[in-house]
Amino acid sequence: MLLQLDRVDKIFGGLHAVRGVSVQVQKGEIFGLIGPNGAGKTTLFNVITGVYRPDGGRVLFNGQDISGHSPAKIAAGGIGRTFQNIRLFRSMTAEQNVMVAGHRLHGAGVLSTVLRTARQASCEQALRQRAYELLEALGLAAQAGDIAGSLPYGSQRRLEIARALMLSPQLLLLDEPAAGMNSHEARELETQIRWLRDQLGVTVVLVEHNMSVVMSVCERIHVVDHGETIANGSPAVIKADPKVLAAYLGQDTAEAG
């Protein structure tokens, strides 16, 4: 089991955003986390990645308790993510955006940097090389020198993924990667997500509203509503679950079948 959330709670002031949620993600899965708006999905991502400290329960990664660790530490430990509201380094180039994430793996020390040693030069070379490879893998090679903020929306989303991959993560959390995409782009995204797992061995957890993407690409799905788990299982099981239908479409529609 790669990632485990064990009865996680998160409270904001009076709002119980996440209530006793337990999730298990196996290594190599493509895992979906869905639910209506405000259900607590992004909050869960934030708890996993250390942006928020859980008020109850634990987060375990590779068996280790990472609850409340700093985001940088968690990222360095092998969890990468993208953001719901794209958080690129907007005035930097695409290539620079990706290279930033390589700090830990290929960064030279301050002294080497200041003195511009050969070691630093080879570190820079390695960073640039790997960043370029990732950009290319996501179809962004031609835009490497372009300012991130000027890229079209779909490219920005892919750039965020490339950047997260620079961490060489075991687990990648994608927060609504298909938002704003047309069906052609969404199909491409599905292919990329599968490629991430098949070629790179990355376990993917996906928060997504685009149901066709979710049903097509996820092997297991966890449904939350109002901060609580309401269903868990394969796409087929979830599709048929009346509780899920009720959560998305309202009680009456669900009962009507």
Add this chain to the structure above:
Amino acid sequence: MSPEAPAPAAPPPAAPPLGPAPRMPRWGLRVLGAIVLIVAIQLGRLGLEAALIEYAQRILLLAGINVILAVSLNLINGTTGQFSIGHAGFMAIGAYGAAFLGVHMAPALQVLFGPGMLSDAITFNLALILGALLAGLSGFCVGLPSLRLRGDYLAIVTLGFGEIIRIVFNNATFLGSATGYFGDSPAGLPTYTNLFWVYVWVAIVIVVIWNLTFSQTGRSLSAIREDEIAAEAMATPTTRLKVLAFSLSAAGAGIAGGLFAHMQSGIRPEDFKFDKSIDMIVMIIVGGLGSVSGAALGGIFVAVSLELMRDLHEYRLVLYALLLIVIMLVRPEGILGSRELPQLLASRFVRLGRGGQGGARGARS
């Protein structure tokens, strides 16, 4: 951690189309280059001292000191986006530190090296470095607790710290309190500062900060400025880097302070009022927040305009204030924005040759 090399969707081209791998000059070449530079500065100095009147020389000295101040402040305010408005405090620590230590080390060093230019040079530079270390250490102490505060709060804390430092020096009797520190001899502090030393240190500071800015570290600092939360999510050690940038910029201000102290016979706490911090902010805003060469230009601008406005000195601050407001309203990115002079000139040159190229290309970093 099990990093696996990505298998690209298509075979990669022979080399990334961003230029061949940079070839690092070997150390011998670099030492040679440094010697040439030093000789050039010395020749330049001798020439300028012969050609210019003292007044003009003083402007050049102040310009150099300002460049060091601006480039240092730009590292934390511009590149890293953490706004400090009390850097005059670090300049003061460097000034007083260098002055005091210089005066007290001189006798011992003169015994070692004999009185004369050599021991003076060693005393001076050693004092400068120690002053800078003290300033850097203070930067570390102030930065560590403060840098986790939100932008505007950090500004207030740094302002407060700058004022506290000045109050401390105002009350420090062994440093002359409000009257100022003039060293031990009746002639005042030894005036070690000259065009040579100022511009040698300008070169050192620019090289250090340039190398730092255009590197993975600099990229990470910029990422912190752009979006700290995202930077953290990409495993950037944000606190460590912010404190590093802050301490380095404080040390740089300390060097400037030490140079400033030995330009005249003494220093007073008055020299490091909030006005000085404002001068520094004007320097980096005018030049372009985030640009190293912009900061240098801004430093020169302030030195020159200060002297030009010497007769109007009570209007100086009103005009600076207006300048700040107007720049923010009309051209907040200053002269160069976040671009660098060398790239700007190079691309103009290339464009002239090729007849124009468009596209949102970014600065090479």
Add this chain to the structure above:
Amino acid sequence: MSEFLQQIVNGLSLGSIYALIALGYTMVYGILKLINFAHGEVFMMGAYAGYYSATWLGVERYESQGTGFPLWLALGVLVFSMLSAALLGTLIEALAYRPVRSAPRLTPLITAIGVSLFLQNGAMLLFSPNPRRYPAILSEVRFELGGVIVTNIKLAIFAVAMLLMLGLHVLVQKTWTGRAMRALSMNADAARLMGIDVNATIRATFAIGSALAAAGGILFGLDQITINPLMGVLTGLKAFVAAVLGGIGNIPGALIGGVLIGLAEQLTAGYLSPDYRDAITFVILIVMLLLKPEGLLGVVRQEKV
């Protein structure tokens, strides 16, 4: 004991003045998330407006006669200053802050610093940097109550400050403008969508905050007897610390913060040393920011990720 009470009385009156100024900082920050560096200068301008209007109305005549400035004239001076400060505040907002409202956070910060410097140095040029003796808009009458010296000026400070803050409370809680201000400070986008005139509300906020600061300026002049163009710098900073202490953006917090700072300052001056009276405010600021940056009554704001 009477010594202690004396310090308390002095501290409370000083604190009331800080509270009046702090309100302006906290209201503007609550809505715009901007530290209005120029607010201290508005306080200073208010004091000078009082000075000049009182002089114009012939306060020296009354001073030399030994009788007090008539109450209605004193009130006229107060109203005049408050109105001129309100005008100044809205002018600053319109010219310097509104154009950069949507710029990255750094830009308005620098603009605010620029405006502050401009007013300080402009005032030095206009009014001369020399301190001036404040006219006796209220002539001082001393009482002694159980060993504690209380002047009518101190009482006036309490009275005016309390009345103004009560007025502010009514305005914020009961009027549409006040409701709009509260809505804006909680959620600017929602407020806009609900049809609130954002610009008018912001202008009103600046006007009210500036008027209060001007009242503080006159009271300060009466209390401290001298004014100078740089009086807004230190006092403004202390009032800002008071706002932070109470919880920036929180109106009752500004009151509590002001009083606490005033008391701390007086007690430090009385029992430790007058040299440290200014330093104690910085110490409080640093301690606050390190331990509880959201202030005493403030709420920790989670940034949406």
